[in-house]
Amino acid sequence: MDIGFSEEQGLLRDTARKFLDAACTTKFVRDRMATAEAVTPEFWAQLAEQGWLGINFAEEDGGSELGLVDLVVLMEEMGRTVMPGPYLATVLLGGAAIREAGSPAQRREYLPRIAEGRLKATLAAIEPNARWDASGIMMTAQPMRGGFSLSGTKLFVPDAHLADIVVVAARTRDAGTMEDGVTLFLVPKDAAGLSVVPMPSIDETRKLCEVRFDNVAVPQTALLGELHEGWPSLARVYDAASVALAAEMCGGAQRVLDMTVEYAKLRVTFGKPIGSYQGVKHKCADMLVEVENAKSLTYYAAWAIDERQPDAPLAVSMAKAAASDASRKVSNSGIQLHGGIGMTWEHDLHLYMKRAKASEVAFGDANWHRERVASLIGA
């Protein structure tokens, strides 16, 4: 038993922090979020150079073959600086889906290009019903000569406007269970009938889109994994992405706590720093408890997935529920303790608060994951 990070992971954290502190200042974040791209080609190339874009891909697919625990280290640091751009979409969703479900040929075709920063991807799964379980996937894929025809609407698709390829989940048959009959397809963004409409969203560092499929014809080779059997792969992608996002939320919440504690030491009211008042001090203590517990559950979940533990799905939902609640509470408390200045555009807190809100509801909010915990512990 050793519930800490290795020396290599410590080094990874130091390197990531140094790089992000220099390259991902809040000025950079603010400049980039005002643009459609939300990231510069130079910045993306630097992520590729450091091996971040293929961190979990197999070495033969051009990746570093590191585990989720290593990714957790990176995500915490990215959360600390609200790193903008399509990392989630490309690496943790589109790329991860190809890694999980793709044939060796598909993996070799796409993953090295993602790892090198030459290809961006995303995952279009959620529909207007906004459900994260298999029953939410209602868009249909009809068999046609030589392939399939896709029709339907996907919402909240992260950074689809930047993606070169889109992994899409569609229903290919109505079977006994909702999980049966979900199929994944790999579709080039420029396919005829596919259109992307931006959805203006509060977290401008990570943009959301509506993706419409209007009789998009794809060949048989667009199948990602087995016909009708895409759900288990998709569920694994969601689980890993949930843990990664939980880690990112922990990193962001830790930063908000640090900013708040610094402010509470400096800001004077009634002749004393506000941090000396118990009303403020105790709230800061509660913020720390939230952050540390969310970290504990996130680390455990990452380990459980890496080690293929039978309780991994339970661990994932515990982590995501805790991180969703913690990041909301901590970013709200951070603003409360800063007072009026925390409500301004000029102060950086809102960058964290908006990212926290976007992540809180992504891949199921705390209530959704608590229900999953209930069904697992009550089984």
Add this chain to the structure above:
Amino acid sequence: MDFADAPEHAAFRREFRAWLDANLTDDLKVEDASDSRVAPDRETLEKRIAWQKKMYAAGWVGISWPKEYGGRGASFIQQVIFDEEYFRAHAPILPGANAIGLLGPTLIQLGTEAQKKRHLQRILAGDERWCQGFSEPGAGGDLASLRTRAVDMGDHFVVNGQKVWTSGAHFADWCFLLVRTAPDAPKHHGITYVLVDMKTPGITVRPLVLLNGHRHFNEVFFEDVVVPKENVVGKINEGWKVAITTLMFERGGAGGRDHAAQIARLVELAKQFPTRQEPAWNQTHVRQMLAQLAIEAQALKVTRLRGLTRRLRGEPPGPEGSILKLFGSELAQRIADASSTLLGPYATIDGATEAVPDAGRWAHRVMGARQYAIAGGTSEIQRNIIGERVLGLPKG
């Protein structure tokens, strides 16, 4: 990052589990050991003393003590495994627990050879029971303001004063006691740590009954009680440092109560317990409530293990340690509160009912849970400690 037992630890776990399976009889078992830290009556006490003697004979008492003092020199990890298995088996807290966990390690570090020789073996063997004479009516959270006086009479002290919240004093043979020996010195510099034989004339133990009727706490009165100077631990007027050592062992205790087992029982009750013609477990608010508690119990467990890893690696203590007491005690309260949400009027019945055989236990938890966030430093004190010592916020 590795949550699994190493092979040698897995072997240790198997060995202790097998020993408990073979030796722990049903009449000794308790559903949750933390519910009765002190035996409720003399008969139970005697049974538990016999149990401690059996464990001692097999070498399972004080395993983290050094070998030369009768322990096994067990590592932190072995202690954690020991605690997990011990709670899992529903074994009762040993009558000697506070001496094994707090006083013994303090004496090993700071006691005289004579004190070690006189007490250590008897503590492990279950021949001596101890109580902790720290808190006073006017000195709880601010312990160093204690006022029990000890006057230097050359070769001995004469002690006058009162202690309170003295758990198990009515069964104790000895007391590790904090007294004020230099009333004019700054409060941390006039305290002495002494060992007092409870049979000494002038000591009166009076039960302090809790709101749930539990009688394991006491008030202890000292009237001209003679304490020989050879019973001083550490130096005269420097007892605060010794007390801190004891308190560190208290806070550093590796084990925790088994919240997960209580939550699992509530899930079980929710499944069989009908509200409006269907099991409570079918209701969203019940599922959300119990799932949240399960999440918090798991968080606490992992947060504790993270702190343990820091100690094992020889790293400075992280924020994890300070969180355990605050979060753990408040979690125990939330579990108790959840039980009354779930059980409704059954949670007010102080005894078994047909529908809820363990109704009485839950009723006691509902009432007794308040104490967790008070004893050992209130939640308010804990939040101050976290704010000031972990986060570095200024004192008020």
